[in-house]
Amino acid sequence: MISVAEATRLVWSTLRVLPPETLPLAAALGRVLREPLHADRDFPPFDRVAMDGIAVAYNALAAGQREFPLERTQLAGQAPLTLKNPQAAIEIMTGAALPPGTDTVIRYEDLLISDEASQRVAAVQVVPPTAGHNVHRRAADRRQGDLLLPVGTVMGPAQLAVAATVGAAQVQVTRRPRVAVVSTGDELVAIDQTPLPHQIRRSNGLMLQAAAQQAGAETAAFHFNDDPEVLRVGLPPLLRDFDVVLLSGGVSKGKADYLPQALQEAGAEQLFHEVQQRPGKPFWFGRHPQGAVVFALPGNPVSTFLNYFRYAQPWLLAAQQPHPSPAPTAYATLATDFVFKPSLTHFLLVKISNTPDGRLWAHPLDRTQNSGDLASLLHADAFVELPADRVEFAAGEGLPLWRLA
Numbered sequence: 001m002i003s004v005a006e007a008t009r010l011v012w013s014t015l016r017v018l019p020p021e022t023l024p025l026a027a028a029l030g031r032v033l034r035e036p037l038h039a040d041r042d043f044p045p046f047d048r049v050a051m052d053g054i055a056v057a058y059n060a061l062a063a064g065q066r067e068f069p070l071e072r073t074q075l076a077g078q079a080p081l082t083l084k085n086p087q088a089a090i091e092i093m094t095g096a097a098l099p100p101g102t103d104t105v106i107r108y109e110d111l112l113i114s115d116e117a118s119q120r121v122a123a124v125q126v127v128p129p130t131a132g133h134n135v136h137r138r139a140a141d142r143r144q145g146d147l148l149l150p151v152g153t154v155m156g157p158a159q160l161a162v163a164a165t166v167g168a169a170q171v172q173v174t175r176r177p178r179v180a181v182v183s184t185g186d187e188l189v190a191i192d193q194t195p196l197p198h199q200i201r202r203s204n205g206l207m208l209q210a211a212a213q214q215a216g217a218e219t220a221a222f223h224f225n226d227d228p229e230v231l232r233v234g235l236p237p238l239l240r241d242f243d244v245v246l247l248s249g250g251v252s253k254g255k256a257d258y259l260p261q262a263l264q265e266a267g268a269e270q271l272f273h274e275v276q277q278r279p280g281k282p283f284w285f286g287r288h289p290q291g292a293v294v295f296a297l298p299g300n301p302v303s304t305f306l307n308y309f310r311y312a313q314p315w316l317l318a319a320q321q322p323h324p325s326p327a328p329t330a331y332a333t334l335a336t337d338f339v340f341k342p343s344l345t346h347f348l349l350v351k352i353s354n355t356p357d358g359r360l361w362a363h364p365l366d367r368t369q370n371s372g373d374l375a376s377l378l379h380a381d382a383f384v385e386l387p388a389d390r391v392e393f394a395a396g397e398g399l400p401l402w403r404l405a
């Protein structure tokens with residue numbers, strides 16, 4: 001049986017970068033950028049007026065002038081006017097291009113405007129401290145050609161806005177991982193069926209599908225009964241057509257746990273079976289040489305869920321990155337003492353809280369952890385990893401943290 005560290009290493013060894021595709025920008029939320037996006041012009045692209053008011057030449061103010069006849073009005077979006085008389089001003093609005101001949105903007109709040117014989121005149125009440133006041137200078141933020149979004153950027157709302165502003169109507173992004181989600185087991189009935197007393201409804205499939213979709217995957221769902229013939233026919237197309245196959249159940253030592261053998265007969269190479277961990281000791285992992293990477297997760301729902309987040313989710317996220325590397329480990333502080341005797345790495349479900357000193361606290365759930373207790377997942381938002389080489393864990397110690405989201 002291998003350690004969690006060795007299992008992690010083997011999972012990473014199968015990482016492959018998925019190919020790019022081109023999408024309209026509006027469809028790129030959550031995707032990973034595969035081309036760099038540069039500033040197509042200076043930002044701001046022109047000397048941009050930052051306040052509603054008047055534009056003047058600062059020289060006139062410096063010479064003591066306080067009253068400015070208003071020549072014309074320029075709104076945002078209008079081509080810039082030119083100040084004809086250097087002792088006059090142009091009424092100007094936020095977002096407009098600064099008129100040639102002016103260099104400073106005085107906001108309405110700092111002016112008194114009067115109509116004297118139909119000539120509007122602005123009297124300056126508060127003199128701006130320097131030339132250039134209330135003007136957002138061309139290229140003050142970014143220069144044309146600056147790299148704004150490097151390859152590997154995950155496209156969130158801010159990234160979409162920056163891509164829009166540089167005119168990237170189409171973007172090259174990693175295509176979604178194609179994931180087959182397979183539940184196995186004769187005791188499982190569909191959600192809309194009434195189970196007999198010895199049956200239960202399928203829940204792992206939907207759980208894994210939802211989790212994989214949150215990691216950016218496109219999913220298809222399957223259910224196979226515990227029947228070697230069903231597996232012999234059903235598995236090869238999945239191994240051939242998908243990037244990843246996520247299975248649950250059928251991997252421990254039971255008489256109907258056919259999966260490890262069936263996967264190998266279907267051409268998948270086993271990289272490990274059984275990890276020194278709880279939950280999830282019977283975890284089977286492998287890959288098809290020309291096809292899918294296979295995570296055959298133990299069927300107990302808590303085990304399935306935690307092992308997905310410990311091994312499969314990082315793989316799915318990294319495979320969308322052009323230069324993948326494992327995400328840095330997050331840590332939380334254990335909030336209460338905890339004892340775990342078996343010499344297995346323990347994934348301990350916790351509720352996270354945050355204190356004003358900036359610490360993240362990991363609170364073990366009140367009840368003893370049980371891999372079949374699906375509802376316990378409703379009370380946890382993460383798990384911490386207790387190393388296999390110790391039994392006692394003291395409140396206050398920092399432990400690796402894995403979020404269940």
Ligand SMILES: Nc1nc2c(c(=O)[nH]1)N[C@H]1C(S)=C(S)[C@@H](COP(=O)(O)OP(=O)(O)OC[C@H]3O[C@@H](n4cnc5c(N)ncnc54)[C@H](O)[C@@H]3O)O[C@H]1N2
Nearest residue numbers: 183202203204205249250251252253257298299300301303
């Ligand atoms: N002799 C041994 N028996 C078991 C071992 C062991 O080491 N030696 N390991 C135990 C551990 S740990 C786990 S976890 C389970 C995992 O077994 P399988 O992966 O073969 O899973 P199943 O037996 O098929 O199912 C386990 C449990 O989970 C329920 N299940 C399965 N699939 C679903 C689903 N899609 N939705 C909801 N619930 C599901 C299933 O009904 C079982 O109750 O093995 C132990 N045994």
Ligand code: MOO
Nearest residue numbers: 279280281303371
């Ligand atoms: O993965 Mo098993 O849960 O340790 O029940």
